Amino acid sequence: MTAEQSIEKAIENTIKRNFYVDDMLKSVATIDEGRRLAGNLIQTCKTGGFKLTKWASSHRSTLEAIPEEDRTQAFKNLNFNPDDLQTEHALGMQWDIESDELGFRTRIKLKSATKRGMLSTISTIYDPLGLAAPAILPMRRTFQELCKAKIGWDDDIPPKQHKQWKKWLESLPQLESEFRINRCMKPLDFGRAQHAELHHFSDASESGYGAVSYIRIINHSNEVNCALLMSKARVAPLKQITIPRMELTAATVAIRLDKMLRRELDVVVDNSYFWTDSKTVLRYIMNKATRFHTFVANRLAVIHGGSTEDRWRYVNTAENPADECSRGHKRLQRAH
Structure with a gap:
């Protein structure tokens, strides 16, 4: 492949995989590669009548190749004073450019203490990667209780749930002030990955079930770096089922996370490992001789597939880090 063909392939891959509506998010290995890709993308999109604007980068020198009028406001005139850098949005999440960390904005308008107000407030926290799942799950559980009790959408919620709602609102600012996660999956001086593994943890409880995924990368010096990728958390179904069956359902969530991450990650994943604290689930998975009931058989088919x-x-x-996906966490922890 010639250098020109390599550049064209990189541009084509970026346009196909890294654009979401009118946002483009892309990471590259070096600053020079970033500058070249940015310039080529601008020219390529320009031929189709599209102008790329509001450029931002965690490396300031990358933006020197971008016309001043096309940079985001924080980088106009190459004003790189950290006190002047504003937090940018990255697909609904907050991106601290200076520290290159992702977080959440929780300065929400107070809503009425009704089911409608609760759902509106919970939905305000846009969390596509499931990073805030431990903080949101308890209130989703409370909302489910109101639905089960057939409380009207605009009716005042009962005192018990109202107390939980008020306490949750008071603790919500911790999500913005205390939660940060590195945007990059590896340190700057780590080098290229020689081996990569995905590790998925699943768990279930009476409150809910879910899974969390990490990537483990090894470089040429056998240095290891682990990074949190994403998680999925679900409240327990209204129709009560046993904990072992919930654990088995959580295991299927881990399988779906693995398939999605392998498809979306640019890193070549060598192996995937799945972790559970349920020995019953492990016995289910290892047992291929027994004919199980439909509920178990369907989920085992997903797992074995x-x-x-x-x-x-x-x-x-x-x-088990997935414990917080199934039960929630009252006090938010930093995720570095």
């Missing part, structure tokens, strides 16, 4: 038995591991409940 997306993994092999030797990729499943047991993790102690106290060490």
Whole structure:
């Protein structure tokens, strides 16, 4: 492949995979590569009548190749005073350009203490990666209780749920002030990945179930770096089912996360491993001789279709990070 063909392929890949509506998010290995890609993208889109504007980068020198009028306001006139840099939006999340971290904005307008007001407030926290799931799950559970009790959309919520709602609103600013996660999956001086693994943890409880995914990268010096990628959390269904069956459902969530991440990540993933604190689930997965009931059989079909038995591991409940996906967390923790 010639250099020109390589550039054309990089541009084509970026346009196909890194644009979402009118936003483009892209990471590259070096500053020079970023500058070249930005210039080529501008020219390519220009031929189709599209002008790319509001450019921002965690590396300031990258933007020297961008016309001043096309940069985001924080980078106009190359004013790189950290006190002047504003937080940018990245697909609904907050991107701190100076520290290159992702976070959330929780300065929301107060709504009425009704089901309608609760749903509006909960939906305000846009969380496509599920990073705020431990903070949101408890209130989704409360909302489910109101639905089960057949409370009207504009009726005042009962005192018990109102107390929970008020306490949750008071703790919500912690999500903005205390939660930060590095945007980049590896340190700047880490180098290229020689080996990459995905590790998925699943868990379930009476409140809900879910899974969380991490990537483990090893470079040429055998240095290891782990990074949180995303999670999925669901409230327990209204129709009560046993915890082992909930654990099995959580395991299927881990399988779906693996398929999606393998499709979307630019990193070549060598292996995927799945962790659960349920020995019952592990016995289900290892048992191919027994004919199970439909509920179990359907979920085992998903698990066996997306993994092999030797990729499943047991993790102690106290060490299972997915525990917060299934139960929620009252106090937000930093995720560095």
